[in-house]
Amino acid sequence: MDGKQTITLTITCPDTVGIVAAVSGFLSEHDAFITEAAQYGDPFSKRFFMRCVFIPGALCPPKGELEKRFSMIAQRFQMIWHMYDAADKPRVVVLVSKFGHCLNDLLHRYHTGSLPVEIPAIISNHPDMQSQVEWNKIPFHYLPVDKTDKTRQERALIALLDDLEPDLVVLARYMQILSPELCARLSGHCINIHHSFLPSFKGAKPYHQAHSRGVKLIGATAHYVTTDLDEGPIIDQAVERVDHTHTPDDLVAMGRDIENLVLSRAVRYHIEHRVLMNGAKTVVFK
Numbered sequence: 001m002d003g004k005q006t007i008t009l010t011i012t013c014p015d016t017v018g019i020v021a022a023v024s025g026f027l028s029e030h031d032a033f034i035t036e037a038a039q040y041g042d043p044f045s046k047r048f049f050m051r052c053v054f055i056p057g058a059l060c061p062p063k064g065e066l067e068k069r070f071s072m073i074a075q076r077f078q079m080i081w082h083m084y085d086a087a088d089k090p091r092v093v094v095l096v097s098k099f100g101h102c103l104n105d106l107l108h109r110y111h112t113g114s115l116p117v118e119i120p121a122i123i124s125n126h127p128d129m130q131s132q133v134e135w136n137k138i139p140f141h142y143l144p145v146d147k148t149d150k151t152r153q154e155r156a157l158i159a160l161l162d163d164l165e166p167d168l169v170v171l172a173r174y175m176q177i178l179s180p181e182l183c184a185r186l187s188g189h190c191i192n193i194h195h196s197f198l199p200s201f202k203g204a205k206p207y208h209q210a211h212s213r214g215v216k217l218i219g220a221t222a223h224y225v226t227t228d229l230d231e232g233p234i235i236d237q238a239v240e241r242v243d244h245t246h247t248p249d250d251l252v253a254m255g256r257d258i259e260n261l262v263l264s265r266a267v268r269y270h271i272e273h274r275v276l277m278n279g280a281k282t283v284v285f286k
């Protein structure tokens with residue numbers, strides 16, 4: 001390989017002695033220069049997690065051959081593993097409803113290059129964001145929801161996603177509950193930003209719930225989407241202090257910046273392959 005390529009190797013497997021030695025030995029035997037390495041052994045799940053970034057040297061075989069050879073080690077340790085080429089920009093489709101702050105934040109990071117992705121389309125069940133999206137020269141697909149027949153809209157959404165073939169779907173304040181079928185199709189590849197510090201205040205209007213409860217902290221949670229609403233594996237969270245003087249609208253306004261930060265971090269962790277699934281939880285190598 002030409003030495004300019006960067007590959008990220010992620011591994012999860014039953015924890016045991018010798019995994020790091022086997023992986024680092026394999027990489028050194030194949031002239032792979034390690035630039036980043038992180039690992040964690042979970043004493044509760046007894047699973048081992050590793051993320052290793054390396055630059056293949058001149059003597060390193062092509063990625064396909066390297067994967068073939070690594071599969072022997074992976075089999076020995078019952079690994080779930082992937083090698084990702086950093087040159088492959090992930091295709092990210094963003095879904096939005098009426099609130100555009102998270103979408104605008106992602107678009108800014110996309111245009112400034114701090115989020116190295118492709119955005120082949122943005123999809124919404126409302127027309128509000130169309131002009132903003134088209135100003136950004138990104139295709140906008142308006143798929144309105146008929147409350148009397150929600151499945152029709154989701155069939156159209158599924159067909160569109162099948163065409164777009166995204167690596168990741170981001171629900172940037174998309175306020176529709178995805179069906180179990182769509183959740184299954186997107187499992188591990190769909191991130192939602194929930195506007196509360198989960199597990200508090202799941203579902204609709206969390207800031208109003210928080211105001212009624214008299215909380216002294218509000219927050220936001222980015223999580224993978226599962227059939228169980230707002231119960232998916234948490235990727236990132238943040239909080240801000242609030243007090244009795246803040247109205248629900250104040251909380252909504254203060255929450256926007258938290259949501260932007262948390263969602264963009266979660267998307268970046270995902271596209272950099274820093275997030276590994278650990279049952280109903282995640283391991284995030286920051």
Ligand SMILES: Nc1nc2c(c(=O)[nH]1)N[C@@H](CN(C=O)c1ccc(C(=O)N[C@@H](CCC(=O)O)C(=O)O)cc1)CN2
Nearest residue numbers: 175176177178192193194203204225226227228229230
């Ligand atoms: N299957 C899942 N779908 C969605 C999830 C999820 O975790 N699993 N997260 C939500 C986002 N969300 C809160 O963050 C949320 C969105 C929508 C609703 C809701 O009650 N929606 C109503 C319609 C509301 C409207 O039309 O304005 C509904 O779908 O019937 C609650 C929470 C995204 N989807």
